[in-house]
Amino acid sequence: GQCRAVCPTGAISIKQDVEPVWKILADKNIRVVAQIAPAVRVAVGDKFGIKKGENALGRLVAALRRIGFDEVYDTNFGADLTVMEESKELVERLESGENLPLFTSCCPAWVKFCERKYPEFKEHISTCRSPQEMFGALIKEDAKMKADKEPRKTMVVSIMPCTAKKAEITRPEHFTDGVQNVDYVLTTTEITRMIQAAGIDLAQVKPEAMDMPFGLASGAGAIFGVTGGVTEAVLRRLVNSNRAEDLEAISFTGVRGAEGIKEATVQLGDREVHIAVVNGLHCASEVLDKIKAGEVHYDFVEVMACKRGCIAGGGQPVPIGPRTKKARMEGMYKIDSTAQIKLSNENPIVTTVYEGILKGKEHKLLHNK
Numbered sequence: 001g002q003c004r005a006v007c008p009t010g011a012i013s014i015k016q017d018v019e020p021v022w023k024i025l026a027d028k029n030i031r032v033v034a035q036i037a038p039a040v041r042v043a044v045g046d047k048f049g050i051k052k053g054e055n056a057l058g059r060l061v062a063a064l065r066r067i068g069f070d071e072v073y074d075t076n077f078g079a080d081l082t083v084m085e086e087s088k089e090l091v092e093r094l095e096s097g098e099n100l101p102l103f104t105s106c107c108p109a110w111v112k113f114c115e116r117k118y119p120e121f122k123e124h125i126s127t128c129r130s131p132q133e134m135f136g137a138l139i140k141e142d143a144k145m146k147a148d149k150e151p152r153k154t155m156v157v158s159i160m161p162c163t164a165k166k167a168e169i170t171r172p173e174h175f176t177d178g179v180q181n182v183d184y185v186l187t188t189t190e191i192t193r194m195i196q197a198a199g200i201d202l203a204q205v206k207p208e209a210m211d212m213p214f215g216l217a218s219g220a221g222a223i224f225g226v227t228g229g230v231t232e233a234v235l236r237r238l239v240n241s242n243r244a245e246d247l248e249a250i251s252f253t254g255v256r257g258a259e260g261i262k263e264a265t266v267q268l269g270d271r272e273v274h275i276a277v278v279n280g281l282h283c284a285s286e287v288l289d290k291i292k293a294g295e296v297h298y299d300f301v302e303v304m305a306c307k308r309g310c311i312a313g314g315g316q317p318v319p320i321g322p323r324t325k326k327a328r329m330e331g332m333y334k335i336d337s338t339a340q341i342k343l344s345n346e347n348p349i350v351t352t353v354y355e356g357i358l359k360g361k362e363h364k365l366l367h368n369k
C-alpha cells in the first residue's frame with residue numbers, strides 16, 4: 001500500500017535476519033530474549049489457517065520457546081512505558097507552549113519522512129524512543145544489573161509487523177552507552193518461516209503464557225497496533241480514569257476509525273487539547289502543510305505510515321484485503337476490551353520498573369536526547 005511505496009527499507013532490499021537469529025539461538029553462551037509487537041499476534045496465525053484477526057499470542061510464545069528463545073516478553077509493556085513518557089512530554093509542552101504540536105515517534109517510517117521532507121518540524125517529534133527501543137534498553141539495563149548472576153550475554157530480538165523497524169534499531173540515537181538496544185528485528189513473515197522450518201504447526205500448539213515480569217501489559221499498550229491507538233492510550237493516561245464511561249467517552253472522541261485524517265478535541269483540566277490522527281503517510285503532507293500555513297492548530301499529532309496502522313505493516317503476512325484489515329483491527333480492540341488493566345499507569349510492573357531499574361535513568365533509557 002501507500003506505506004510500502006515510501007517506506008525507505010521497503011521494496012528495494014529488505015534485510016533478512018532469519019539466518020543470524022538461528023545462529024544466536026544455537027549459541028549456548030547467549031541468552032536470547034524475544035519481544036512481540038502488538039500487531040503481530042493478530043496476524044501470525046494467517047499462514048497456519050488460524051481465523052483471521054484471532055489473537056495467536058499464546059501459541060506464538062510456545063513456538064518461540066520451542067525454537068530456542070530463552071525468554072519471551074511483550075512489546076505492549078514497552079508501549080505502556082511509551083504512554084507514560086509521551087503523556088508526560090505532552091503535559092510539559094502544553095505548559096511551556098514550545099514545539100507544539102507534539103508529534104509521535106513510534107513509527108520509524110514517519111520519523112524518517114518528517115526528517116527528510118519537513119526538517120523544520122524535527123523538534124516537534126517526541127524524544128520518546130519507540131516501544132521496542134524502550135523495551136530493549138530496559139532488558140539490557142536489567143541484564144547489566146544482574147551480570148553477576150547471568151554469565152551469558154543478553155541479546156534482544158523483536159518480532160515486528162514492520163520492515164522499517166529493522167532500520168530503526170541501527171540509528172545511533174537508539175544506542176545506549178554505545179550498545180544497540182535491540183539486536184535483530186524479525187518480521188511476522190520471517191518468524192512464520194522460522195516456525196514452519198522448525199516443523200511446528202502454530203494451529204496445533206498449546207498456548208503458553210509470557211514470561212514475567214515484562215509479560216504483563218495494559219489494554220492501552222495493546223492498541224498501539226492500530227491507527228489512533230497511541231493517541232487513545234495517551235488520553236487514557238491523561239484523563240486517568242478507568243471508569244467504563246470515561247474509557248468509552250475517549251474511544252468516541254473520534255480517534256478510532258479508518259479515515260485518513262481524524263480530528264478530536266479533548267478537555268484536560270481547563271484546557272482544550274486539539275488532536276489529529278494521521279492514518280497513512282500520504283495524508284501526512286496535507287496535515288503538515290496546513291500546520292505550516294497556520295490553517296490548523298493542533299497540540300498532538302499521531303502519524304502512522306501504514307494505512308490502518310501496524311496491523312497492515314510491510315512485514316505482515318499478505319494478502320491484507322479489507323476483510324483481513326477489519327478482522328485484525330477488531331482483534332486488537334478485543335485484546336483491549338478483555339484486558340484486566342486498561343491504563344498504562346495502573347500496570348503494576350510499570351510502577352515496579354520506575355521504582356527499580358529505571359530510577360534516575362528514565363531519560364537515558366527511554367528518550368533519544
Ligand code: SF4
Pocket residue numbers: 003106107108109110161162163164165304305306309310311312313314
Ligand atoms: Fe512500521 Fe507500524 Fe509505521 Fe507501518 S505504521 S511503518 S508497521 S511502525
